[in-house]
Amino acid sequence: MATCPPYPTHPTGPTGGALRHAHWWQKRWVRYSALVTLLALSGLVILALVREQTGTEGFLVGLGLAVLPVPLLVAAFRWLDRVEPGPWRNLLFSFAWGACAAALIAIVANSFATRWIATATADPSHADTLGATVIAPIVEELAKAAAILLVFLFRRRDFTGIVDGVVIAGVTATGFAFTENILYLGTAFGTDQLTGDRGIASVTAATFFVRVIMSPFAHPLFTVLTGIGFGIAALSGERQHVRRVLLPFLGLLLAMGMHAMWNGSSAFGEYGFFAVYAAFMVPAFGLLTWLVIWTRQRELRTVREELPAYVVAGWLSPSEPFVLGSMRDRRVARQYARHRGGRPAARAVAQYEAYATSLAFLRHRGRRGRAGADFVVREQELLHELWHRREFARPALEHAAAAQAWPRHEHGYGHGYGHPAPLPMPVHWQSYGQVNAPSYGPTYGQTVPYPAYNPYRT
Structure with a gap:
C-alpha cells in the first residue's frame, strides 16, 4: 500500500490566502450578499404586486391555500435525493428563486408582452390566448431554468447527475407554482367576494381543485424536463461541449412545449383540459417518476460496485x-x-x-x-x-x-438464525x-495510507 501525499490544507488555512489578493467582488461573502439581496428585493416586489392584484384578504386566503402542497412536493423531491443528499442551501436557493425572482420575471414579462400584443393586434382576447400559450411558457421556463443553470455552474460538485437536476428543477418549480397559486387563488377569492358565490360552486373552490388537487405537479413536471437535460449534461465528459450545451437546451424546449400544450388545453373544447390531463400529463408524470426511481436504483448499484x-x-x-x-x-x-x-x-x-x-x-x-x-x-x-x-x-x-x-x-446469505x-x-x-472532530485519524497536512490504484483504469 502506497503512502499518499499530504492532504490539502483546510479551506480556512493557508490556501484561503489566495482570495486575499482577489478583487472585492470576487469574495464569497460579497456574492452571497448580492444574491440574498436580489432574492429579498424580488420577494418584496412580488409580494407588493400580488397583494395589489388580490387585496389583503385575498392574499391571505391565497397564501393559506397555496402553501398546502408545498411540504408534500418538497418532501417528495428530498426523498428522491436520499441516495446522495444535496445541501439544503441549494434547495433553499432554488425555492427562493422560483418563488421570488422567477415569479417576478414572469409577471412583469407576461404583462408587458400581453399588453404589447393587444396594442399591436387591437384584439385583447387574441392577446390573452397568445400570451398564455406562447409567451408565458417561454418566459416562465426560461426564468425557472436560470436557477438550474446557476447551480450547475457554481455548485458543480453538488450537481452530478439526473437526480440532482430533477430535484433542483422540481424545487424551483414548486416555489414558482407557490407564488402563482397565491395570485390565482387570491384573485378567485376576490371574484367570489364580488359575486357572492360560496361553497363548492365558487371560483375559489374550482381554482383550488384544478391547481392544488389535480395538478400540483404541473410546473415541476415541465421544469423537470430541463433538469433532466442538465443532469445528462453533468454526466457527459468535459470535452463533449456540444452535448453539454444541446441537452439542456433540448430539455428546455420540451418543457416549453409541454407547458404550452397545458396552457392551451382550453382551446380544445369544453373537456380539453381533462383530455390533455389524461392523455399527456398523467402518462408523462408516470414516465418521469419511473425514470427517476430507476436512476436512483442505478445510483445504489454504482455504490455497491465502486x-x-x-x-x-x-x-x-x-x-x-x-x-x-x-x-x-x-x-x-x-x-x-x-x-x-x-x-x-x-x-x-x-x-x-x-x-x-x-x-x-x-x-x-x-x-x-x-x-x-x-x-x-x-x-x-x-x-x-x-x-x-x-x-x-x-x-x-x-x-x-x-x-x-x-x-x-435460508437463502444462503447468513450464518445462523x-x-x-x-x-x-x-x-x-x-x-x-x-467536540468538532474525533481525536483520532489523520489531520490536514499529515500523510496517511492511501489506496494505490489507477482510478481511470477500467
Missing part, C-alpha cells in the same frame, strides 16, 4: 459497500446510531453515508474518463471525511449488515456533539 475498491485498500470494512448500497440498511444504521448515541451520532452516520456515496460516484466518473482535474484532491477530501467519522459510523453499519443478514440465512445482539456503543458517541 466502493469495494476501497475495501481492498483498507479504507472500508467488507460489509460497508453492501450496506451503503441499500436504503433500508442505511436507515437501520441511522436508527441504531440514534438509539445508541442520540441525534449527533445519527447525523454522523448520515454524513458518512453521503460522503461514501459521493466517493463512489467520483470513482465511477473517473473510470469513465469524466472526472475533473481535481479528482485526486476531491477523493482525498472525501476519504478524510470518512476517516474522521468511521468510529461513529462503522459500528452502526456493521450492526445494519448483521441485522439484515439473519433473515437471509436469530437477531444478533447489539454491538457495543463507542465511547466517542457520548461526547460527539461536544
Whole structure:
C-alpha cells in the first residue's frame, strides 16, 4: 500500500490566502450578499404586486391555500435525493428563486408582452390566448431554468447527475407554482367576494381543485424536463461541449412545449383540459417518476460496485459497500446510531453515508474518463471525511449488515438464525456533539495510507 501525499490544507488555512489578493467582488461573502439581496428585493416586489392584484384578504386566503402542497412536493423531491443528499442551501436557493425572482420575471414579462400584443393586434382576447400559450411558457421556463443553470455552474460538485437536476428543477418549480397559486387563488377569492358565490360552486373552490388537487405537479413536471437535460449534461465528459450545451437546451424546449400544450388545453373544447390531463400529463408524470426511481436504483448499484475498491485498500470494512448500497440498511444504521448515541451520532452516520456515496460516484466518473482535474484532491477530501467519522459510523453499519443478514440465512446469505445482539456503543458517541472532530485519524497536512490504484483504469 502506497503512502499518499499530504492532504490539502483546510479551506480556512493557508490556501484561503489566495482570495486575499482577489478583487472585492470576487469574495464569497460579497456574492452571497448580492444574491440574498436580489432574492429579498424580488420577494418584496412580488409580494407588493400580488397583494395589489388580490387585496389583503385575498392574499391571505391565497397564501393559506397555496402553501398546502408545498411540504408534500418538497418532501417528495428530498426523498428522491436520499441516495446522495444535496445541501439544503441549494434547495433553499432554488425555492427562493422560483418563488421570488422567477415569479417576478414572469409577471412583469407576461404583462408587458400581453399588453404589447393587444396594442399591436387591437384584439385583447387574441392577446390573452397568445400570451398564455406562447409567451408565458417561454418566459416562465426560461426564468425557472436560470436557477438550474446557476447551480450547475457554481455548485458543480453538488450537481452530478439526473437526480440532482430533477430535484433542483422540481424545487424551483414548486416555489414558482407557490407564488402563482397565491395570485390565482387570491384573485378567485376576490371574484367570489364580488359575486357572492360560496361553497363548492365558487371560483375559489374550482381554482383550488384544478391547481392544488389535480395538478400540483404541473410546473415541476415541465421544469423537470430541463433538469433532466442538465443532469445528462453533468454526466457527459468535459470535452463533449456540444452535448453539454444541446441537452439542456433540448430539455428546455420540451418543457416549453409541454407547458404550452397545458396552457392551451382550453382551446380544445369544453373537456380539453381533462383530455390533455389524461392523455399527456398523467402518462408523462408516470414516465418521469419511473425514470427517476430507476436512476436512483442505478445510483445504489454504482455504490455497491465502486466502493469495494476501497475495501481492498483498507479504507472500508467488507460489509460497508453492501450496506451503503441499500436504503433500508442505511436507515437501520441511522436508527441504531440514534438509539445508541442520540441525534449527533445519527447525523454522523448520515454524513458518512453521503460522503461514501459521493466517493463512489467520483470513482465511477473517473473510470469513465469524466472526472475533473481535481479528482485526486476531491477523493482525498472525501476519504478524510470518512476517516474522521468511521468510529461513529462503522459500528452502526456493521450492526445494519448483521441485522439484515439473519433473515437471509435460508437463502444462503447468513450464518445462523436469530437477531444478533447489539454491538457495543463507542465511547466517542457520548461526547460527539461536544467536540468538532474525533481525536483520532489523520489531520490536514499529515500523510496517511492511501489506496494505490489507477482510478481511470477500467
